[in-house]
Amino acid sequence: MSEKQFDFSIRMDKDNSTPEPEPFDIAVTPDTKGPKSVAVLMFFGGLVLILLAFGDYQLSQQEDLTEQEIDIILETPNSDIDTEISNEDYQKFHDSARQGYIIRAAGLAISGSLIVLGAPFLYSLNKKGAYLGIEGAAIGLVTGVIGSMLINDAAGEYLSGPLLLTYKLLTYSCGICMLVCGALTSLPLVNARARMALNSSKKVRIKTEFEGEE
Secondary structure, three states: OOOOOOOOOOOOOOHHHHOOOOOOOOOOOOOOOOHHHHHHHHHHHHHHHHHHHHHHHHHHHOOOOOOHHHHHHOHHHHHHOOOOOOHHHHHHHHHHHHHHHHHHHHHHHHHHHHHHHHHHHHHHHOOOOHHHHHHHHHHHHHHHHHHHHHHHHHHHHOOOOOHHHHHHHHHHHHHHHHHHHHHHHHHHHHHHHHHHHHHHOOEEEEOOHHHHHO
């Protein structure tokens, strides 16, 4: 029985080959609503900082507290059986903490003013507003933490119990709040679409790899 040889040949027509994907474009439009929303939050946040600065300034200028004022402040802390803060001790704390109040008041006033000033710029899609907000948050962070630490040191010397814990927590909360404020004001510079709006760009065209190979 003779062996048969079979020849196989494969022919690929060019017309039957898999078609290449068509290139396409993706147009990314600027986000104008995001920076404007941040600007509104900046404005009201700056006003809150100014009000806090005014409160600290009043405390720094008040030399002698009345017995009635001290009794109201110490009523809750002294309700704890393990805590007994005298009126004289609280007056000494107030005198020692006056420098911390004035430092924190000055820093928060400058911080709030810069943030309020930057809000209209950012609302009009000017990146200068974001930079002003970041500068204000940085100043508030440094001066706020320094002032709060001085107040906390005075509290550690003359106070005890829950009132001492309160001033210690205020130091941390001041730093956290200013960090959040700085992160918020920097969002328009970090987000790509928001940054496009601040740069007055209309759109960005993304080219696919298929178009790049042609």
